[in-house]
Amino acid sequence: MFLRTGYEFLDDFGPFNESAHTTAPWLLSDFQENVWKTQTNQKNANELDWGVRLWNGSLLTDGENEILLRSLKHLLIIGTNGVNEEFATLAPVSQNMRLASTLRLIDYLLINSASLQLVQFGLSAMDADDLKGILNNLASSSLSEDSIYAWQKRVSEYCNGQLSCIKEIEVQRIFSEHPSIELISDDQYEDLKLDIAAADIAKIRAALMKAGMYYGSRNQGFKVNTKRLSEHLYPDTLRGRQTKKSVLEALSFYPSEAPYKREFPGVRVTTGDSETLQDTLYYYYRYILINSGTLATLGLPAPADTDTIKEYIPKITESSRFRSVPSSNLLKLFRSSLAFHVEHGKKILNGFIKVAAYCHDHDIKMCRLPDATFLKIIGPELTRFGVKKLGLSSLRKTKTRTPRKGSRKEYYQRLRANHGLLELVHVYLGCVQLVVGILMARRVDELVTLKTENCLDKTKSWLVFSLAKSTRRALGLRQRESRPIDAIAVEMIEELRRFQKLLKRLGVVDSITDLFATPSPHGHNGLLDCSLHSYNRHLNFVCDYFESDVTAAGERYYVRQHQLRRFFAIMFFYTNSFGELDTLRWMLGHSDVEHVWRYLSECLEPKDIRMAGARYLTDLAIQKRLENYQNFQELLFGEFGTTSFTMVDENRIEDYLMGMLEEGKVRIEPKFFNDENGKSMKVLFIVS
Structure with a gap:
């Protein structure tokens, strides 16, 4: 039995086109299959299992739920591809954003399928108030894990439930195997966001350890595997059970040392708190709900009042703006970066090349190289500069329980005393990024994707890059652009090009890659491709090494x-x-x-x-x-x-x-x- 859809007049226009909205460029499976393969900008296809457990105990793929299953499959294609396939030629990364947004909305419908009566009546049960209520809920938070998945609430319920699943003898055994599991820092107490008793934290950690919910090591610490936990918490979702959620820091523990990646807390780089949903994502969700009415043209139950939300906008935030950094601070960093390049850049890169080539020739992992041999390889110039070891946070050649990085204060003192070669390479990469970034004023993804071999033209006076935001209607291919570049920036880029060419000639790397490819901070051989994470990490090193300004609140300006x-x-x-x-x-x-x-x-x-x-x-x-x-x-x-x-x-x-x-x-x-x-x-x- 269906509710009236409001589209009954279409019955007079012949049979429905049931083949519409059954294919998409990103869909690698047949529409009728219950496990889909999807691929947008990923290297490997993702698996999408429609066998979701509904509130009444049945599976979405059971015969009794066929109408709802077909409706949601079509809705996924309509929301991602567009009702007229207007999004079919978007760049893969843009397609992925739309696919993820549509999956999150479908997850919301599935999680709330009981109150929305989807099992009984399909999407036709939703009226104008329901549609506005969905948009209000989606717009209530910038994080889907709050507005859709109620992450903190479900985790809290799960943790409290696990307390009854572990015996005291098991708790004591885990405590003896992992003594640090009982240590809870003041920050963890203060930032406790879960609805659990502080006195139960250690026991809950033990229960989660018994349940196999942790990953990590003695050196890096142990954290809850949020993806594995999501598989347990969200059997009623398509996407939610497959994705990571925010770190549960109160449940993390560190046998060796607490983690830190910056010397000071960072000054917020954007304006506003973004407490509610950003406008772009909201418009994605609204588009999907508006066009859910298209299901009626496929002979499926659909909301009848989608026109009422065409202009509906609850309170949402504008996209956050990046705050400006005091000009005097940026000028200081700019001058320091130029001086570091002129005075130390070549010898630092040469030192890394010597060590990498030696380890390649002798088939030794860099992190296993004895310090005495390391110092002999790099030579007296770098040792006079202060270099004492491969890296301050690199893995050690012998197993030891002593912290690799030491205390935060000691680590950054040693960083500025030039004790670690790997850290100096990271600082130099950050110097090049900062100078090129200021002089060229390009978007970050244009710089992250710069290729060593072809980022300069033959005259070495133009920077050649892939223009960001240029892929619409271009099958995802970016336009190649060039802009004049100053001689000092060219000189720094040429130093990085020399660096990679020598590593390739010596057999250390198989091919020349991204301009800002980086050595592993753990001392593994070779180079890692540049990513947004490593790009920002290099800038963090620059800010800590040259001591970017610190505010009265004790926060440092880490530039982006x-x-x-x-x-x-x-x-x-x-x-x-x-x-x-x-x-x-x-x-x-x-x-x-x-x-x-x-x-x-x-x-x-x-x-x-x-x-x-x-x-x-x-x-x-x-x-x-x-x-x-x-x-x-x-x-x-x-x-x-x-x-x-x-x-x-x-x-x-x-x-x-x-x-x-x-x-x-x-x-x-x-x-x-x-x-x-x-x-x-x-x-x-x-x-x-």
Whole structure:
């Protein structure tokens, strides 16, 4: 028995086209199969098992649920491919985003199938209030594990249930095998997000260990395998049972040492908390629900009121913006990176090449090389520089229970004393990334994917890269673009190219790969392809090695490429106003300030330039240099009630000004004119 769908008039137009929405570029299986193979941007196909356990105990693939199964299969294809296949030619990574979003929405429907009456009536049971309620729930959190999967709640219930599944004698045996399982840090107590008693944490860890839910080692610590746990917690889902969730840090334990990857907590790099769903994901979900009505054209029950949500928008967040880093701090990092390249870059890379070649020739793992042999190989120049071992966190040649990295304080003291060769290579890679990132103002994925062999043209004056956001209607293929690049950046890139060519010639690596390919921090042989994770790790090393500024709250500025892109624009405002425009012209290879502005406009989006202007004026306010900006002074006085802006949190000033700019109440524009010095510029602050 079906509810009325509202599409009964279609019965007069002949038989339904049951073959529609049964194929897709990413679907490698026949529509009728109950286990699908899907592949978008993955190297290997994923398996999608439709045998989901429903609330009444039946499987989705049982004969009694055939209508619901077909409906959800079609909905997955409609949501990912588009109702008119308008998304079929998207790049694989974009297809994957739509596929994942549609699967998450289907998981929501399955988890709530009892209250939505899907088993009895299919999707036709959902009315306008149900559709809006679904969108409200999906928009309630930026994390699907909260809005869809109730991760913390299900984990808490599972943990409390496991307490009754383990005997005291088993608990004591596990405690004796893993003494550190009983150690709970103050941070773990303070950040406990699970609904479990703090006194039960150690016993719950033992119960999870008995259940086989941990992975790790003595050196790296033990953490709950969230993917394995999800298989137990989400039998009523398609995607949720296959995916990792956020780390359950309160349940982690560390026999050797607590993990750390940075010297200080990081200053938040984006604005806002993103507590609710970002607009892009919300529109994906709304599109799927709106077009679920298409199921009626396939002879399947469908919601009748999808038109009511075409313009429906609950409270959602705009995409977070990257905060600007103080200009003086970035200039310090820029200067230090250049000096590090000139003074130490070649000898550091040469040291790694010597060690890697020796280990390759003698068939030895780098991490097994004795320290005495290592020091002999690298030579006196690097030992005088401070190098004492292969890496501060590399694996040791003998089994030992002593911590590899030591305390956080000791590790970063040794890092800046140049004790570890691998860390110095990572610092140098970060130096190249920072300089190239500032000078070229490219998107991070354009730099992560730079290829060593062809990232420079034959004249070595142009950077060649795959343009980001250029794959729409191009079957996922990016456009190749080139932009002028300064000589110092070319020199640094050429050093990395020499590095990889020598490693290949000596047989250490089989092929030349990504420009920012990196040695393993654990001391494994060869190089690892560049990833966003390793790219950001190199930048972290730069910030800790050169001691990027630390705020009064004890947080360090760890820069990201998007902030370097904006700094490129900030420099435009700064160099002109502070009389150093020739510096920026030299960096960019332009002779005319208006050409520089045109280049900025081509490289950056308008919001980036607005944020650069906001940061520039914020710095002027903090530095008491607003004598030429009376309107701006009056605005700040009206908002903060003071003319001494050094007493105001600079982030508050910047956020206030960005809000005014985005609402169109003020504008920051350059004004070009000719004077005795040729083409000049003034920065105007205009109140609408």
